[in-house]
Amino acid sequence: MKGNFPIDKFQNVQTPFYYYDTNILRETLNKINREVEKYTNFCVHYAVKANANDKVLSVVRESGLGADCVSGGEIKAAVKAGFPTNKIVYAGVGKSDWEINLGLDYNIFCFNVESIPELNIINELAAAKGKVANVAFRINPNVGAHTHTNITTGLAENKFGISLEDMDKVIDMALTLKNVKFIGLHFHIGSQILDMGDFIALCNRVNELQNKLCNRQIIVEHINVGGGLGIDYQHPNRQPIPDFATYFATYRKHLKLHSKQTLHFELGRSVVGQCGSLITKVLYVKQGAHKQFAIVDAGMTDLIRPALYQAYHKIENITSDAPVEAYDVVGPICESSDVFGKAIDLNQVKRGDLLAIRSAGAYGEIMASSYNCRTLPKGYISEEMV
Numbered sequence: 001m002k003g004n005f006p007i008d009k010f011q012n013v014q015t016p017f018y019y020y021d022t023n024i025l026r027e028t029l030n031k032i033n034r035e036v037e038k039y040t041n042f043c044v045h046y047a048v049k050a051n052a053n054d055k056v057l058s059v060v061r062e063s064g065l066g067a068d069c070v071s072g073g074e075i076k077a078a079v080k081a082g083f084p085t086n087k088i089v090y091a092g093v094g095k096s097d098w099e100i101n102l103g104l105d106y107n108i109f110c111f112n113v114e115s116i117p118e119l120n121i122i123n124e125l126a127a128a129k130g131k132v133a134n135v136a137f138r139i140n141p142n143v144g145a146h147t148h149t150n151i152t153t154g155l156a157e158n159k160f161g162i163s164l165e166d167m168d169k170v171i172d173m174a175l176t177l178k179n180v181k182f183i184g185l186h187f188h189i190g191s192q193i194l195d196m197g198d199f200i201a202l203c204n205r206v207n208e209l210q211n212k213l214c215n216r217q218i219i220v221e222h223i224n225v226g227g228g229l230g231i232d233y234q235h236p237n238r239q240p241i242p243d244f245a246t247y248f249a250t251y252r253k254h255l256k257l258h259s260k261q262t263l264h265f266e267l268g269r270s271v272v273g274q275c276g277s278l279i280t281k282v283l284y285v286k287q288g289a290h291k292q293f294a295i296v297d298a299g300m301t302d303l304i305r306p307a308l309y310q311a312y313h314k315i316e317n318i319t320s321d322a323p324v325e326a327y328d329v330v331g332p333i334c335e336s337s338d339v340f341g342k343a344i345d346l347n348q349v350k351r352g353d354l355l356a357i358r359s360a361g362a363y364g365e366i367m368a369s370s371y372n373c374r375t376l377p378k379g380y381i382s383e384e385m386v
């Protein structure tokens with residue numbers, strides 16, 4: 001089974017380009033909202049880093065989610081798309097002064113602080129503006145995740161967060177500072193996680209830390225467990241909407257919240273991953289010594305995930321129903337890693353055919369580069385194609 005694409009409308013569009021199916025995106029957002037409504041104290045923020053295309057952002061914003069940002073640029077993009085500033089959380093190990101000032105000027109909901117020096121600077125900059133900044137501490141929980149090492153973030157060896165050992169110290173410090181208000185704890189163990197056991201391990205660690213704090217008579221208002229829910233890259237048509245029901249129920253069951261605590265999530269990939277495809281045109285079919293190559297006009301500059309993480313993306317020839325043959329699908333970039341897939345079964349390919357590289361809505365367009373002096377790909381939503 002292939003995806004559903006308005007192929008006739010694609011003929012006049014310059015390839016390569018990203019295509020976002022807003023029906024899938026809206027269904028995904030509705031499903032999130034339906035699940036979250038079951039729990040009175042759950043709050044979801046969209047991780048803007050996954051996709052900041054302004055049309056995609058505005059559909060996400062309409063759904064009422066908050067925004068999770070990791071740079072001043074993302075805060076600007078979220079504000080421009082209309083996300084309420086009091087629903088913006090801001091994380092990142094290296095926040096520049098201008099970025100902190102921007103967050104302060106917008107009175108964002110919370111800074112997720114990743115180190116003691118950063119806490120001091122936020123306090124100083126807030127003092128200069130006569131403000132008090134809400135801060136949560138990003139704690140590195142030293143919990144692994146069954147995913148690619150490049151997208152694991154919650155191990156002690158990773159650069160992210162404050163170590164478990166330093167948690168008490170940093171809280172004590174925050175309590176002495178006048179221009180920050182300590183309101184919560186933040187965690188994030190990694191991305192593309194499909195094993196609920198990893199999230200359960202995080203819950204257990206958070207419970208442990210909460211008990212420790214409770215012994216000190218400290219109960220924070222907010223717990224933020226980050227994002228990480230994975231998507232089905234193998235079967236984008238069979239499972240276009242991730243299993244949010246199980247995901248949220250896992251947290252409900254295993255995380256022991258105190259009354260009046262709010263549980264925050266920062267979901268990126270699971271929100272936008274399956275609605276997007278990279279559409280590319282076949283330039284040449286080349287016979288190699290032992291295999292054939294479909295050389296396409298998209299490259300690793302347009303979608304870097306296969307080259308960077310050896311990620312699998314399903315590829316479909318959306319303009320042919322001819323019998324299937326195996327191809328290495330490769331781009332035009334001068335790098336051997338510019339390969340979208342090896343020995344991929346495609347309906348027989350010819351010059352001019354359009355291929356859809358699926359599940360590319362998250363960390364696709366946003367990670368594009370202009371290496372080889374290439375033009376950045378454009379992104380279109382389905383509504384624009386009518």
Ligand code: LLP
Pocket residue numbers: 047049050068091151153188190191192226227228229266267268269270305309362363
């Ligand atoms: N919160 C924090 C603090 C994060 O670092 C991330 C992702 C998220 C939330 C959203 O995670 P998600 O729900 O999307 O898994 N470029 C990589 C993924 C990098 C993820 C970085 N952090 C990829 O293409 O697989």
